[in-house]
Amino acid sequence: MTVPDAQKNDANQTQKLRRALNTPLLTLYGLGVTVGAGIYVLVGTTAAEAGAHAPVAFVIAAIVVAFTAFSYAELSTRYPVSAGEAAYVEAGFRSGSMATFVGLAVALSGMVSAAAVAIGAASYLQGLIAAPHWALTIAVVVLMSVIALWGITQSVIVAAIITLIEISGLIFVAxxxxxxxxxxxxxxxxxxxxxxxxxxxxxxxxxxxxFFAFVGFEDMANVAEEVKDPVSTMPKAIVLTLVIATLLYLATTTAVLVAVPLDKLAASTAPLSLVFEMAPKSIQQSFSVIAIVATVNGVLIQMIMASRVLYGLADRGHLFPALAIVSKRTQTPAIATLLVMCIIVLLTLALPIEKLAEHTSQIVLLIFILVNAALIRLKWQGGDGADHFRVPIVVPVLGVLTSVLLFATSWL
Structure with missing residues (x-):
């Protein structure tokens, strides 16, 4: 049996995870992990690098993401399984070891990103709660792990509600x-x-x-096994997530640059709050609460993603079988979720937020290069008559090229 055939058979087997996500919930899930710490925390750092041209940086990042997003749209309908990127690379390169490497890289990117977001959330919380930063960080991670263990439907509904709040916050800023x-x-x-x-x-x-602000849409592929109709739902949700996030980022970044002096913005670790410096105290406090909610949401959704990747790899025999254990009561990967929680806590204590954000972007770009290359190989091999979403081969080719160029900028 070939690797692609094996993957398709896996997708057709009785599901251990509950198929409960439709297009609105999946789109809100994607927006929840995409819209968060990247825009709430790193706009100032982006302005420090690009100055008044910061909106252009977001446009470039969106273009890089767009090509890969369409590649994910096809691959997630070919192989609607957990640990999606690992399945794509295994199908394209017929290499179990490469699939394991990619799967672990995906999980690591989620955990590193969640650590960065947790640090940002704790920083906002310190403005309201007089407690050590490390204690608040650990509390955020533990609380989000409890919600992640609760159940996929409950977790995503909670995340969706929070997502609506944080999107409202960005519209408010604009x-x-x-x-x-x-x-x-x-x-x-x-x-x-x-x-x-x-x-x-x-x-x-x-x-x-x-680019870090766009990291997240690819996480949608890792809950494909919990989507009701992947072939119809995955492409629509991925495109909607990317379009909405890009429009929100451009409106928010432009509004902040218009309202706040550039030197002050570049030096801030809470850049969006500067827009409300002359606003009534109640407005300032309300936005601080929204910012806390936004950052906390990113921890939850990245935790859900990373645990599903570890579960998917273990379920296919690439990792320890214990990580494939699913709770009978909640139908969530309990052991994998607890492991993810522990690793995130360690990362928050070991690295600063800037390094975590930079490393996340580098890891994700490397994954994008391999995933696009896998789709190119699958299209060259041909012989696939399955009913799934398709893109022209030029899309993954451009996905590789743009990801390589952006990855190269990190070494300049």
Whole structure:
């Protein structure tokens, strides 16, 4: 039996995980993990690199993500299973060891990202709760692990509610920045960069940070085994997530640059709150609560993703069988979730948020390169008559090229 055939048979077997996610829930899940710490915490750092051209960095990151997003849309309907990227690479390269490497890299990216988000959440919480930062960080991770163990439907519904809150927060920032706040920043015309010049080095570096804000849509592939109708639902949810996130990021970043002086924005670790500095105290406090909710949500969803990847790898014999144990009561991978919780706690105590964000982007870009290459190989091999979403071969080719170029900027 070939590897692709084996993967298809796996997808057709009786599911151990509950198929409960439809298009709205899956889209909200994708937005929940995409929209969060990246935009709430790293806009200032992006502005420090790209200056007034920070919105362009988000556009470049969105373009890089778009090609790979469509590759994921096809692959997730070919192989709607947990540990999706590992299944894609195993099918494309016919290598179990490469699949295990990619699966572990995906899980690691989720855990590193969750650690970065947990640190940001604890920083916001310190403004409301007088407690040590490390204690608040651990409390956030433990609480989110309890919710993740609760059940996939309950977890995603909780995440979806929080997602609606954090999206409302970004819309609030955009409306206040454009309509209520005094314009102390840069003009819209200044945000358009000249076609040539040294400023593109800064924009390239900022694009890698902006890319972190888009990390998340690929996590949707790792809950495909819990989607009711993957062939119809996965492509729609992936595209909707990317489009909505891009529009939110551009509106938010532009509004903040218009409202806040550039030097002040570049030095801030809580950049969006600067828009409300002259607002009433109640408005400032309300937004602080939204920012806490937004960052906490990222921990939950990354934890769900990482645990499903470890479960999927163990279920296919690539990791310890214990990680494939599913709770009879909640139908969630209990052992995998607890392991993910422990690793995230260790990461939060070992590395600062900037390093965690940078390493997350590098790991995810490496995964994107391998996943796009796997789809290219699958299309070259041909012979697939299955009913699934399809993209032209130029899409994964461009996915490889754009991911390689952005990955290279991290070493400049």
């Amino acid at each position: 409306v206040w920045g454009f309509g209520m706040s005094e314009p102390l920043g840069v003009d819209l015309v200044e945000m358009l960069p000249p076609l040539v010049g040294p400023h593109w080095i800064g924009i390239g570096a900022a694009s890698l940070l902006a």
